Structure formats: C-alpha cells, structure tokens
Amino acid sequence: MADVPIRASRSASRQRRRPLPxxxxxxxxxxxxxxxxxxxxxxxxxxxxxxxxxxxxxxxxxxxxxxxxxxxxxxxxxxxxxxxxxxxxxxxxxxxLGWSFRYNESVLRLILERLPATALLMVGALVIALLFGCVAGTVAAVSRRRSVDIAISILATLGFATPLFWLGLMLMVLFSAHLHWLPAGGITTPGLAATGWSRVGDIAAHMALPVFCLAAYYLAIYARLMRASVLEVAGLDFVRTARAKGLSRAATIRAHVVPNALLPIVTMTALQFGTLFSGSVAIETVFSWPGLGQLALDAVASRDLNLLLGILLFSSVLVLIVNLAMDLAYGWFDPRIEEQR
Incomplete structure (x- = not known):
C-alpha cells in the first residue's frame, strides 16, 4: 500500500510535464x-x-x-x-522597424502600404501554379508514356528552364506592344478613377501578365513533382487493395492516390515560398509592379539600410509563418502525422 502514493505522485508529475501544443x-x-x-x-x-x-x-x-x-x-x-x-x-x-530617411516615413508603414500588391501577385501565382500544376501532373501520371504525358513533360521542362525576366519581356512585347490586349505594367491605369467592379477588372487586367509569368516556373515544378508522386503512390499496396475491392480507377485516384501524393507538394510549397518572394522581385521590376520587391530594390539603390533591414526581417518572418502553416497542414492530409506530435 505504500507504493500507491508514489504512483499517484508520478502520474501527477507526468501530467504536469505534458508538452506544450x-x-x-x-x-x-x-x-x-x-x-x-x-x-x-x-x-x-x-x-x-x-x-x-x-x-x-x-x-x-x-x-x-x-x-x-x-x-x-x-x-x-x-x-x-x-x-x-x-x-x-x-x-x-x-x-x-525604424525610420526611412529616404522616404521620410516609417518603415513599417511603407511595408504595409506595399504588402497588398506583393501579396496579390504571390497568392495569385501560387494558386495558379498549385492548381494547374497538380492537375497537369496527375493527368501526366495517369496517361503515362502517352502523347499527353510527353506534351506536359515538354511544357514543364520549358517552363522550368525559361528565365522569368525574359518570359516577362516576351509576354509584354506580344500581348501589350503587338496585340494591345493587356497593359504593360503597373497595377492600375494612370488617371482612371474607377470604382467597384470596374476597378477590380482594371487590376485583374494588370495582374494577368505578371501573375502568369511568375506562376509559369512554379507550375512546371509542381507538375513534374506531382507526376512523380502520383506514380509512386499508385504502386503502393493500399492502392492495389482498393482496386481489388472493386473501386474504380478514377475513384481510386481521387480518393486514395491524389491526397497521399499531395504531401510532397505541401513540403515543396513551404520550401519554395522564399524563392517565390525573390522571384517576385524580378517580376515587379519588369512590370513596374508597386510591391515590396520594387521597394527593396529602391532601398538597395539608395543605401536605405533601415528600410532594407525592415523588408528583410519582415519577409523572413513571413516565410517562417508560411512554413509553420504548411507544417500544420500535414495533419490534415495525413492524420498519422498529427498523432506523432
């Protein structure tokens, strides 16, 4: 009976040592x-x-x-x-974050003023790259070694190898200078006092070229990665078991293959977010997009160290937050990971 209080105290100490969330x-x-x-x-x-x-x-x-x-x-x-x-x-x-003597304004206020434009560019490019990249990779894996797979692989290789600034200039020459379909730069038309849906349409027209240009490189990466991931998951035992139980090929791919194949995509997205931010610097320069990348280049050119330090720190914290969000998203795609935490 003497060991009962000892066991109780040990269990209480273990409860007190419960790890943080x-x-x-x-x-x-x-x-x-x-x-x-x-x-x-x-x-x-x-x-x-x-x-x-x-x-x-x-x-x-x-x-x-x-x-x-x-x-x-x-x-x-x-x-x-x-x-x-x-x-x-x-x-x-x-x-x-200090004071920008170049702009005679608070660094934090300057960053917050430019952040929506950069966020609009990056989120739009990331959504397009993830959506079309995953779909293209899945289609290529399902139609392995056929004409569709070969065409997607060739386009992905071209998108991966094409420099962003060159692609941006070529798109600008074709769609802005030659066809006059889309504006060449900026985020809104100068002197246009549009409101409501007219303003949304004007911003969307200015977004088309820079968002597509930034998304092209990452779309190619996600397409190639998704293809390899789908092919790997499709050969696992639980997929063959699902097919043996009578589940159709399309249902097996949708319910079993694709959710498990998305885990490498989540990892790559977290790792690529910092690269996406650096890529937006080149795109903002080519298309005169008034975002953080353009502000950082101005800070470098003018040696405004307070502003540059603030942008670097802010972007670093933003990348860490995105990596944390992606890490937490693992549990949604694979509940086994959540149990191990």
Missing amino acids: YPLRRLLQALPLVVTIAVLNFFWLRLAPGDLADVMAGEAGAATPEYLAALRHQFGTDQPLALQFLAYLDRMVRLD
Missing part, C-alpha cells in the same frame, strides 16, 4: 531563428560600401565633408557600430 512549440523554436536572421542581416548589410548620406549628397551635388558629416549625424551612422547595433536591437524589442 505543437503550434506553440514551433513558434518558440522560431524565435531564436528570427533573432539570428535580424543580427546577420544587420552586420552583412554594413559590409556593403557607401551609405544613404553618400547617395543623398551625390544627388544634391554638395558632397563636401561637412555636409556628409551632418547627414551621417542626422541618420545616426556616425556612431560606433556597437551602439548602432544596440539601438537596432532596442527597436526590434519594441517591434519598431
């Missing part, structure tokens, strides 16, 4: 990574020659030592690097 654990694990990214970005950008004072003094035509010293004192870049780093960490703790 999986999403909370992942967030806590991501915090050191965010701090590391912020620190590395700060010191790496300081290795680049020149600063905002050099750019502004050159534009003003008054690059005298006194003027440069006054600008650096105003921007705080004349202080020792250690003091600048401590000030940067203090801003990070207060969730303050």
Whole structure:
C-alpha cells in the first residue's frame, strides 16, 4: 500500500510535464531563428560600401565633408557600430522597424502600404501554379508514356528552364506592344478613377501578365513533382487493395492516390515560398509592379539600410509563418502525422 502514493505522485508529475501544443512549440523554436536572421542581416548589410548620406549628397551635388558629416549625424551612422547595433536591437524589442530617411516615413508603414500588391501577385501565382500544376501532373501520371504525358513533360521542362525576366519581356512585347490586349505594367491605369467592379477588372487586367509569368516556373515544378508522386503512390499496396475491392480507377485516384501524393507538394510549397518572394522581385521590376520587391530594390539603390533591414526581417518572418502553416497542414492530409506530435 505504500507504493500507491508514489504512483499517484508520478502520474501527477507526468501530467504536469505534458508538452506544450505543437503550434506553440514551433513558434518558440522560431524565435531564436528570427533573432539570428535580424543580427546577420544587420552586420552583412554594413559590409556593403557607401551609405544613404553618400547617395543623398551625390544627388544634391554638395558632397563636401561637412555636409556628409551632418547627414551621417542626422541618420545616426556616425556612431560606433556597437551602439548602432544596440539601438537596432532596442527597436526590434519594441517591434519598431525604424525610420526611412529616404522616404521620410516609417518603415513599417511603407511595408504595409506595399504588402497588398506583393501579396496579390504571390497568392495569385501560387494558386495558379498549385492548381494547374497538380492537375497537369496527375493527368501526366495517369496517361503515362502517352502523347499527353510527353506534351506536359515538354511544357514543364520549358517552363522550368525559361528565365522569368525574359518570359516577362516576351509576354509584354506580344500581348501589350503587338496585340494591345493587356497593359504593360503597373497595377492600375494612370488617371482612371474607377470604382467597384470596374476597378477590380482594371487590376485583374494588370495582374494577368505578371501573375502568369511568375506562376509559369512554379507550375512546371509542381507538375513534374506531382507526376512523380502520383506514380509512386499508385504502386503502393493500399492502392492495389482498393482496386481489388472493386473501386474504380478514377475513384481510386481521387480518393486514395491524389491526397497521399499531395504531401510532397505541401513540403515543396513551404520550401519554395522564399524563392517565390525573390522571384517576385524580378517580376515587379519588369512590370513596374508597386510591391515590396520594387521597394527593396529602391532601398538597395539608395543605401536605405533601415528600410532594407525592415523588408528583410519582415519577409523572413513571413516565410517562417508560411512554413509553420504548411507544417500544420500535414495533419490534415495525413492524420498519422498529427498523432506523432
């Protein structure tokens, strides 16, 4: 009877040591990574020659030592690097991304102003790439070694090998300069005071070329990956068992093959999100899309380090959040993963 209280205490201690929920654990694990990214970005950008004072003094035509010293004192870049780093960490703790002296505006406000345009471009391209890529890969796998499979494989190879900026320029020449079907750049027509559905249609027309151009590369990747994944899953035992029980081929593919084949697609989407963001920089430059990519290029050209640091940190946190969301989505596609957490 003496061991009963001991067992009770052990069970109580085990209950107290119950692990935190999986999403909370992942967030806590991501915090050191965010701090590391912020620190590395700060010191790496300081290795680049020149600063905002050099750019502004050159534009003003008054690059005298006194003027440069006054600008650096105003921007705080004349202080020792250690003091600048401590000030940067203090801003990070207060969730303050700093001030853009180039635009004379808060960095956070600038990012939030440009974020909807970039999100519109990236989400549209990602949805198109995932939808048509998965469908094309499934069709290619089902019609293996036939003309449809060969045609999809050739198109996927071309989409994978074509540079985004070249494709954007060719689409602009064909559909804007030659056929005059779609606008060449921007997000809205200048001087057009449209509202309601007219404004939606105008934005959609401007989105067509950059979204298709950005989606083409990732559509090719998802098509090839989905084809390989469907072929691999189709040869597993549970698929043959489903067919042996009398389930039709189409029903087997829809209910058993495709859901299990989507797991590599989810993984690739999480890994490709950062690449998708970097690809949007080139697309925004070609099509004059007013998003974060264009803002980042302007920050690099003007040596606006506060703005560039804010964009890099914001995009890094965004990529981490997307990876966490994709990680949580695994449990929806495969309940066995949720049980192991």
